[in-house]
Amino acid sequence: GQNIDQPTEMTATEGAIVQINCTYQTSGFNGLFWYQQHAGEAPTFLSYNVLDGLEEKGRFSSFLSRSKGYSYLLLKELQMKDSASYLCAVRELYRGSTLGRLYFGRGTQLTVWP
Amino acid sequence: DADVTQTPRNRITKTGKRIMLECSQTKGHDRMYWYRQDPGLGLQLIYYSFDVKDINKGEISDGYSVSRQAQAKFSLSLESAIPNQTALYFCATSDSRTGSTDTQYFGPGTRLTVL
Numbered sequence A: 001g002q003n004i005d006q007p008t009e010m011t012a013t014e015g016a017i018v019q020i021n022c023t024y025q026t027s028g029f030n031g032l033f034w035y036q037q038h039a040g041e042a043p044t045f046l047s048y049n050v051l052d053g054l055e056e057k058g059r060f061s062s063f064l065s066r067s068k069g070y071s072y073l074l075l076k077e078l079q080m081k082d083s084a085s086y087l088c089a090v091r092e093l094y095r096g097s098t099l100g101r102l103y104f105g106r107g108t109q110l111t112v113w114p
Numbered sequence B: 001d002a003d004v005t006q007t008p009r010n011r012i013t014k015t016g017k018r019i020m021l022e023c024s025q026t027k028g029h030d031r032m033y034w035y036r037q038d039p040g041l042g043l044q045l046i047y048y049s050f051d052v053k054d055i056n057k058g059e060i061s062d063g064y065s066v067s068r069q070a071q072a073k074f075s076l077s078l079e080s081a082i083p084n085q086t087a088l089y090f091c092a093t094s095d096s097r098t099g100s101t102d103t104q105y106f107g108p109g110t111r112l113t114v115l
Helices: none
Strands: A002-005 A009-013 A018-026 A029-037 A044-049 A053-057 A060-065 A070-075 A084-093 A100-104 A108-113 B004-007 B010-013 B019-025 B031-038 B042-051 B054-057 B064-070 B073-078 B087-094 B110-114
Touching: A002 A084, A009 A018, A018 A029, A018 A084, A018 A108, A029 A060, A029 A070, A029 A100, A044 A053, A044 A060, A044 A070, A070 A084, A084 B042, A100 B042, B004 B087, B010 B019, B019 B031, B019 B087, B019 B110, B031 B064, B031 B073, B042 B064, B042 B073, B073 B087
Parallel strands: A009 A108, B010 B110
Antiparallel strands: A002 A018, A018 A070, A029 A044, A029 A084, A053 A060, A060 A070, A084 A100, A084 A108, B004 B019, B019 B073, B031 B042, B031 B087, B042 B054, B064 B073, B087 B110
16 A cells, blocks of 8 residues: 655745655555646646655755655745645556556645745 | 647536546557546546556546547546536546656646536
């Protein structure tokens, strides 16, 4: 199974750095995704980690520790447009299969203040 | 043009009515998914299809059915809508040829209200 936990809400100020944590419990782990979702809009892909370590992509970075069941999304130089919900999603493989499916956390609503 | 489109974008209907939500994609992806999103609950998988002949139930398939008419089209039906099916519905696609990444890309969503 899977239990994906992330904070419900976070706030930060423009120009600051914020770290959004995600913990999970799963068998058959096969990757962790972060998505951004503005209110009423579609989730958009931000990052993917399958091996331990940090993946950097512009202002956004994502970290994974498989042994700890832990990931974080780091947002630097925050802008007002970064106010959104950030979804952590874990892919779990079906037993004995190369096929898998995503399980989503409930999302972290980030508000960026001027 | 959008790669993943959903129709309608908004729908208000009454209890007991049959509703079909449609999803089309021009990404050439073989895998397609239907999710619903309720406030505070995150995205829940309704059905998924890894190719035209392969359709599987997700965690909340009761009350829903699907049809994969072609690789590019995946429809979701509510045979007899009920108020607790009021939600935001998303279609997503992914490409098995990307191997382990298999990132899912979402359509714009359909907001369904059942009165």
